[in-house]
Amino acid sequence: MIMSFLNRLKKVITGEGEPEDKKPEETTKTEQPQVESEPKQPPVEEKEPEPEPSTEETVKAEVETAPQEETPKEEVPTEEKAAETEEPETPVTTEPEKTEETEPESPEEESEEAVEEEPKKERSVSMTLLNAEENKITRADIDPNFKQAVMDAGAESVAICFQCGTCTGACPSGRRTPYRIRQLVRRAVMGLKDDVISDDTIWMCTTCYECQERCPRGIKIVDVVKIVRNYAAQAGYMAPAHKMTGSFVIKTGHGVPINDATQELRKRVGLDQLPPTTHTFPEALEEVQKITKAAGFDKLIGYNWETGEIE
Amino acid sequence: MAEQEFAYFLGCIMNNRYPGIEKATRIMFDKLGIGLKDMEGASCCPAPGVFGSFDRTTWASIAARNITIAEDQGNDILTECNGCFGSLYETNHLLHEDPEMKDKVNNILAEVGREYKGEVNVRHFAEILYNDVGLDKLSEKVTDPLNLNVAVHYGCHFLKPSAEIDIDDPIQPTILDELVEVTGAKSVPYKDKMMCCGAGGGLRSRDLDVTLSFTREKLQNMKEAGVDAIVNVCPFCHLQFDVGQTEVNKKYEEKWEIPVFHLAQLYGMAMGVSKDDLTVDAHQICVDSAL
Numbered sequence: 001m002i003m004s005f006l007n008r009l010k011k012v013i014t015g016e017g018e019p020e021d022k023k024p025e026e027t028t029k030t031e032q033p034q035v036e037s038e039p040k041q042p043p044v045e046e047k048e049p050e051p052e053p054s055t056e057e058t059v060k061a062e063v064e065t066a067p068q069e070e071t072p073k074e075e076v077p078t079e080e081k082a083a084e085t086e087e088p089e090t091p092v093t094t095e096p097e098k099t100e101e102t103e104p105e106s107p108e109e110e111s112e113e114a115v116e117e118e119p120k121k122e123r124s125v126s127m128t129l130l131n132a133e134e135n136k137i138t139r140a141d142i143d144p145n146f147k148q149a150v151m152d153a154g155a156e157s158v159a160i161c162f163q164c165g166t167c168t169g170a171c172p173s174g175r176r177t178p179y180r181i182r183q184l185v186r187r188a189v190m191g192l193k194d195d196v197i198s199d200d201t202i203w204m205c206t207t208c209y210e211c212q213e214r215c216p217r218g219i220k221i222v223d224v225v226k227i228v229r230n231y232a233a234q235a236g237y238m239a240p241a242h243k244m245t246g247s248f249v250i251k252t253g254h255g256v257p258i259n260d261a262t263q264e265l266r267k268r269v270g271l272d273q274l275p276p277t278t279h280t281f282p283e284a285l286e287e288v289q290k291i292t293k294a295a296g297f298d299k300l301i302g303y304n305w306e307t308g309e310i311e
Numbered sequence: 312m313a314e315q316e317f318a319y320f321l322g323c324i325m326n327n328r329y330p331g332i333e334k335a336t337r338i339m340f341d342k343l344g345i346g347l348k349d350m351e352g353a354s355c356c357p358a359p360g361v362f363g364s365f366d367r368t369t370w371a372s373i374a375a376r377n378i379t380i381a382e383d384q385g386n387d388i389l390t391e392c393n394g395c396f397g398s399l400y401e402t403n404h405l406l407h408e409d410p411e412m413k414d415k416v417n418n419i420l421a422e423v424g425r426e427y428k429g430e431v432n433v434r435h436f437a438e439i440l441y442n443d444v445g446l447d448k449l450s451e452k453v454t455d456p457l458n459l460n461v462a463v464h465y466g467c468h469f470l471k472p473s474a475e476i477d478i479d480d481p482i483q484p485t486i487l488d489e490l491v492e493v494t495g496a497k498s499v500p501y502k503d504k505m506m507c508c509g510a511g512g513g514l515r516s517r518d519l520d521v522t523l524s525f526t527r528e529k530l531q532n533m534k535e536a537g538v539d540a541i542v543n544v545c546p547f548c549h550l551q552f553d554v555g556q557t558e559v560n561k562k563y564e565e566k567w568e569i570p571v572f573h574l575a576q577l578y579g580m581a582m583g584v585s586k587d588d589l590t591v592d593a594h595q596i597c598v599d600s601a602l
Contacts, residue, residue, distance in 0.1 A: 291369070
């Protein structure tokens with residue numbers, strides 16, 4: 001079924017029959033007397049695109065993941081349109097797209113080299129459309145409330161994202177890690193809650209706002225990231241180091257509490273040995289602790305009030 | 312008698328790691344005739360990209376509690392940390408725009424006998440220097456003009472999100488460069504100047520390697536521009552460039568040693584504050600080449 005789609009697609013693009021049958025094409029065209037000289041060009045053109053797919057694919061791998069995430073039925077029209085605007089590649093290119101997508105996810109910055117070397121292997125192995133069952137996203141993966149929850153929590157603007165990718169292009173984390181902010185937004189909007197919150201890369205964002213400042217839709221992208229992380233934290237995907245930071249605030253009121261060396265320095269320059277914060281005022285620390293309790297933050301990080309440790 | 316007074320929000324890293332920044336600020340504002348009133352019992356802001364990522368309600372509630380301390384004083388808040396500025400400013404904005412969230416936060420604050428009213432502004436000290444004090448008055452106070460080529464590091468939460476903060480252009484700002492040049496130092500342009508130091512959003516504690524790759528890239532770009540020092544307006548960026556250089560050195564077996572100053576320390580140097588008071592001797596990276 002997929003192959004027949006690919007063939008149809010090929011016909012749409014080239015406006016002719018089977019790719020191998022270039023002769024039929026010529027015959028069709030020679031039937032039109034006036035175009036005699038032209039038929040010889042298409043074959044040439046057809047050869048040119050061949051070396052291209054590799055570069056084309058790399059670009060697509062970056063820019064297009066949405067099709068993979070669509071439900072299979074919607075996929076057909078989307079891909080068709082996408083392909084039409086691209087160079088007339090052979091339809092096979094729609095597949096390496098997916099495998100390559102997982103490739104660059106190695107944290108090293110060598111991804112470019114890797115992509116160049118691997119396609120040959122990939123291409124044969126990677127008829128991922130034929131393994132569609134494994135990659136299929138179904139209704140069961142979608143949490144219909146998640147998008148609304150993301151919006152309710154303050155990122156209403158996410159609904160108008162048109163997936164241009166400007167955010168990913170601006171992202172300094174995306175230049176060195178597999179973190180792809182455009183994908184995160186897309187998956188959040190689709191309601192792929194479990195998929196998104198279990199993804200370690202969502203923690204690669206430094207909240208630098210480069211994406212948000214450049215978003216042509218004015219979407220509060222960093223809010224989206226933070227809200228998605230809130231859900232991830234609730235589901236237990238919080239790093240031990242982060243829980244520790246949380247526990248410091250419960251214990252001292254400070255994410256970075258004072259140490260002996262700094263107390264000495266403070267004394268030396270004539271400042272109070274302890275700053276006039278929760279470090280100096282125990283009743284103020286109590287207030288902070290009550291707030292963390294009331295908000296359920298102690299439970300979120302598994303703070304044990306008796307031992308002062310994370311469980 | 313000070314004509315103007317601010318609620319002085321300390322935060323964590325400045326007062327608990329780099330007290331010279333706090334000292335320099337207190338001396339400078341005394342010279343400028345602006346009062347800084349301690350916010351007794353204030354806590355961690357708490358960090359926007361960290362606590363905001365864990366639980367928004369907890370984050371906004373602790374931030375709102377800090378703001379209520381300034382409300383009791385009737386003073387606008389001054390902070391010299393981008394992270395604290397981000398948390399307090401954003402919370403102020405959020406609770407102003409979102410009555411539901413405000414109710415939720417106030418229900419929590421009620422348990423400690425506090426109420427967030429939304430009566431004060433949250434301001435970054437660099438913006439106060441620029442807009443309230445002004446470059447002219449600042450230059451009058453410069454007694455020891457500096458002869459330095461400086462890489463200005465804006466950091467992320469000082470100007471962004473610009474739709475809400477609106478201090479300067481977030482992509483090509485000049486405010487800090489102008490402030491730096493008042494001291495006689497020269498702000499040198501360098502590649503990807505607006506890029507993050509890599510520490511924020513909880514990344515430093517979650518994945519130090521990624522953080523250091525940010526920092527190293529910034530250092531390389533600064534070095535290419537031939538700078539003598541890095542100047543920041545955020546103690547966390549400050550820590551990331553100071554401690555981070557030693558970490559980059561270890562990880563990449565390199566030898567970075569670009570001195571790092573918070574803007575308050577740079578002004579301290581230009582206004583004759585002693586090296587001792589600036590606690591620059593306690594920095595991980597030796598600053599002597601820039602003194």
